Amino acid sequence: MKILLQFPEGLKQYALEYAKKLEKEGNEVFISASPTFGACDLALDEARSIGADKLIHFGHAEFKHVDFNVEYVEYRIDASLDALEKSIGELEQYKRIGLVTTVQHIHQLGKIKEFYEKHGKEVLIGKPYGFAKYNGQILGCDVGSAATINNDVECFVYFGGGLFHPLGAVYATTKPFLAIDPFAGKWLWLDTYREKRKEEEKRVLVRASDAKRFGILVSTKIGQYNMELAKLLKSRIEKEGLEAAILVANTFDFDSLNNMMEIDAFVNTACPRIATDDYERLRKPLLSPDLLMELLKSKEEAKRSSQSQS
Amino acid sequence: MKILLQFPEGLKQYALEYAKKLEKEGNEVFISASPTFGACDLALDEARSIGADKLIHFGHAEFKHVDFNVEYVEYRIDASLDALEKSIGELEQYKRIGLVTTVQHIHQLGKIKEFYEKHGKEVLIGKPYGFAKYNGQILGCDVGSAATINNDVECFVYFGGGLFHPLGAVYATTKPFLAIDPFAGKWLWLDTYREKRKEEEKRVLVRASDAKRFGILVSTKIGQYNMELAKLLKSRIEKEGLEAAILVANTFDFDSLNNMMEIDAFVNTACPRIATDDYERLRKPLLSPDLLMELLKSKEEAKRSSQSQS
Numbered sequence: 246m247k248i249l250l251q252f253p254e255g256l257k258q259y260a261l262e263y264a265k266k267l268e269k270e271g272n273e274v275f276i277s278a279s280p281t282f283g284a285c286d287l288a289l290d291e292a293r294s295i296g297a298d299k300l301i302h303f304g305h306a307e308f309k310h311v312d313f314n315v316e317y318v319e320y321r322i323d324a325s326l327d328a329l330e331k332s333i334g335e336l337e338q339y340k341r342i343g344l345v346t347t348v349q350h351i352h353q354l355g356k357i358k359e360f361y362e363k364h365g366k367e368v369l370i371g372k373p374y375g376f377a378k379y380n381g382q383i384l385g386c387d388v389g390s391a392a393t394i395n396n397d398v399e400c401f402v403y404f405g406g407g408l409f410h411p412l413g414a415v416y417a418t419t420k421p422f423l424a425i426d427p428f429a430g431k432w433l434w435l436d437t438y439r440e441k442r443k444e445e446e447k448r449v450l451v452r453a454s455d456a457k458r459f460g461i462l463v464s465t466k467i468g469q470y471n472m473e474l475a476k477l478l479k480s481r482i483e484k485e486g487l488e489a490a491i492l493v494a495n496t497f498d499f500d501s502l503n504n505m506m507e508i509d510a511f512v513n514t515a516c517p518r519i520a521t522d523d524y525e526r527l528r529k530p531l532l533s534p535d536l537l538m539e540l541l542k543s544k545e546e547a548k549r550s551s552q553s554q555s
Numbered sequence: 556m557k558i559l560l561q562f563p564e565g566l567k568q569y570a571l572e573y574a575k576k577l578e579k580e581g582n583e584v585f586i587s588a589s590p591t592f593g594a595c596d597l598a599l600d601e602a603r604s605i606g607a608d609k610l611i612h613f614g615h616a617e618f619k620h621v622d623f624n625v626e627y628v629e630y631r632i633d634a635s636l637d638a639l640e641k642s643i644g645e646l647e648q649y650k651r652i653g654l655v656t657t658v659q660h661i662h663q664l665g666k667i668k669e670f671y672e673k674h675g676k677e678v679l680i681g682k683p684y685g686f687a688k689y690n691g692q693i694l695g696c697d698v699g700s701a702a703t704i705n706n707d708v709e710c711f712v713y714f715g716g717g718l719f720h721p722l723g724a725v726y727a728t729t730k731p732f733l734a735i736d737p738f739a740g741k742w743l744w745l746d747t748y749r750e751k752r753k754e755e756e757k758r759v760l761v762r763a764s765d766a767k768r769f770g771i772l773v774s775t776k777i778g779q780y781n782m783e784l785a786k787l788l789k790s791r792i793e794k795e796g797l798e799a800a801i802l803v804a805n806t807f808d809f810d811s812l813n814n815m816m817e818i819d820a821f822v823n824t825a826c827p828r829i830a831t832d833d834y835e836r837l838r839k840p841l842l843s844p845d846l847l848m849e850l851l852k853s854k855e856e857a858k859r860s861s862q863s864q865s
Contacts, residue, residue, distance in 0.1 A: 278802040294775035465604035492588040504567040
C-alpha cells in the first residue's frame with residue numbers, strides 16, 4: 246500500500262522511525278514535510294499528488310469526514326498529575342470548576358476530575374461545539390467545552406502543555422482561568438490575556454478604520470475552507486462602496502501577503518487563531534469576521550449621523 | 556468564468572487592480588496568496604480546490620504543459636539601456652560576449668546585441684536546455700542559454716535586476732561574468748561567487764559525511780515534481796546500508812524540516828536553487844543530487860580501501 250504519513254510539528258521527530266516500521270510491513274511510505282496545525286489540515290493535495298492510497302494523520306482526532314482514505318492515530322500522553330496537588334491552594338476560593346484539556350490528555354480527564362472531587366470541588370466538563378470530538382476537549386477553533394459552561398462554573402482549569410489551546414478558551418470565557426502545565430510542573434492564571442486581547446482588537450479596528458481595499462483570506466485546508474463566508478463578507482464590504490478580493494492559499498505565507506501592497510486590511514475566514522496569534526507578522530491589520538462586521542457597522546453609523554446632521 | 560489569478564512576489568502588488576478589471580468583464584475572480592517562484596509553480600491545487608475554470612499565471616512563460624486551462628501573461632519591462640554605455644569600459648579586453656537575460660527583458664535582447672556589435676563586439680546568444688522558452692533566457696533551473704556557449708565566449712553579460720537569475724548561470728560556467736542591473740544603473744562582476752559556492756559545497760559534504768538518515772525532498776509543484784529521481788536516490792542510499800525517507804511538500808517550510816530531528820541530512824530534488832540559496836535556513840546539511848552521489852562514492856571508496864588494507 247502507498248501511504249503518506251502526516252505528523253504535527255511536535256511529533257515530526259518520530260516520522261522516520263514510523264515510516265521504517267510500515268516499510269518493513271511491505272508498504273511504500275512517504276512523509277509529508279508541510280507544517281501541520283490540526284486535523285483541519287489534512288495533507289490531501291500531497292496525498293493525491295503522489296497517488297497515495299491512504300493518509301495516516303497523527304496526533305489529532307477526526308475533525309471532518311473527507312472523501313479519502315484517512316487513518317487517524319491519536320497520540321495520548323500520560324502526563325504526571327503531581328502538579329494538581331500544588332494547584333489546590335490556588336483554587337481555594339472556588340467550588341465549581343470547569344475542566345478542559347487537549348486530545349493528548351483526554352484519557353486522564355476522569356482521574357483529574359476525581360482528584361478535585363476528593364478535595365471537595367464540584368467538577369464540570371462541557372461539550373464541544375462540534376469540531377472537537379470529546380467532552381472537555383478544546384481545539385484552536387472549538388472552545389465549546391469551556392464556553393458552554395461559563396455561566397455554571399466559578400473558574401476554569403486547563404490541564405496540558407503550552408498556551409495555544411487554553412488562550413482560545415480564555416478569550417471565549419469570563420471566569421478566572423488557571424492553566425496547569427504538567428510537563429513544566431507549573432501553573433499560571435491567564436486572565437490578564439483577556440484584557441490584552443481586547444486592547445489589541447481595539448487597535449486593529451482603529452488601524453483598519455480608513456481601509457478602502459480588503460483582502461479576504463480563504464484557506465484550502467479541508468477543515469478551514471469557508472468560501473461561503475468569504476463571499477458574504479466580500480459583498481458586505483462592497484455594499485459599503487469599498488473594494489474586496491478573495492485571497493486563496495493552503496497555509497498563508499505572511500511575506501506573500503505583505504507583498505500585496507494594494508490591500509489596506511485583511512479579513513480572516515481560515516483558522517480563527519491566525520487573527521489572534523499571527524497578526525503581528527502582517528504589515529496591515531488583520532480582522533476576524535466579527536471585527537469586520539463591527540467596523541462596517543460603525544462606518545454605516547458614522548455615515549448616517551453625518552447625513553442627518555447635514 | 557471562475558478565474559484564479561497567480562502573481563510572482565514582485566507583481567503581487569498589482570493583483571487587486573487586475574482582479575477588479577476581470578470582475579467588471581463579468582468573471583468571478585480569486586487571487587492566489589501563496590508564494591510563487593516560477594512557471595514551475597502553478598497554483599493548480601488551489602485552482603482545483605475552489606473549482607476554478609481557468610488559472611491566469613503572470614510574469615512567467617509556459618514551463619510545462621499541464622492538464623488544466625492555464626493562461627500565461629508574460630510581463631515585459633522596457634528597462635533603460637543607459638547602463639550598457641557605461642559597461643563598455645569593463646568589457647574592453649573581451650571580444651566575444653555571451654548575452655543572457657530574464658523573460659522580462661527578452662524583447663530587448665536584439666537591441667542590446669546591436670549595441671555591443673556597434674562597439675566592435677561579437678555577441679552570442681545561447682539556447683536553453685528546455686525549461687526556458689527563449690534563446691538567451693535563463694531560469695533558476697535552466698541556465699542552458701549560458702552553459703551551452705561557455706566554450707565559445709570570452710565573457711558573459713547578464714542584463715536584468717537581482718542576483719537570483721545570473722548566479723545560477725555563474726555556477727554553471729567558467730568565464731568572467733558581468734551582471735548589469737538597468738534599474739540600479741550598476742554592474743558587478745560575479746566571478747567570486749563561484750569560489751564561494753565551491754567552498755560551501757565542500758563544507759556541506761564534510762557536514763554530511765557521517766549522516767545515517769537522509770530525507771529526500773520532493774515538491775508537488777507541477778514543474779518540480781521528480782519522484783523518479785527521489786526513488787532512485789533512496790535506493791542508492793539504502794544500498795549503502797543507510798536509511799532514507801521521501802519527504803513531500805508543495806513549498807518546503809524550513810521550520811517543519813528542522814522539526815524532523817531524526818534526519819541527519821537532506822537531499823533536494825525540487826528547485827535546484829533551494830540547495831544553493833536556502834541551505835542556511837536548515838539546521839542539517841542540504842545536498843544536491845550530484846553532491847549526494849559524490850558523498851556516497853567517497854564512502855564506497857573509503858570502505859573498499861579499508862577492506863583491501865585489512
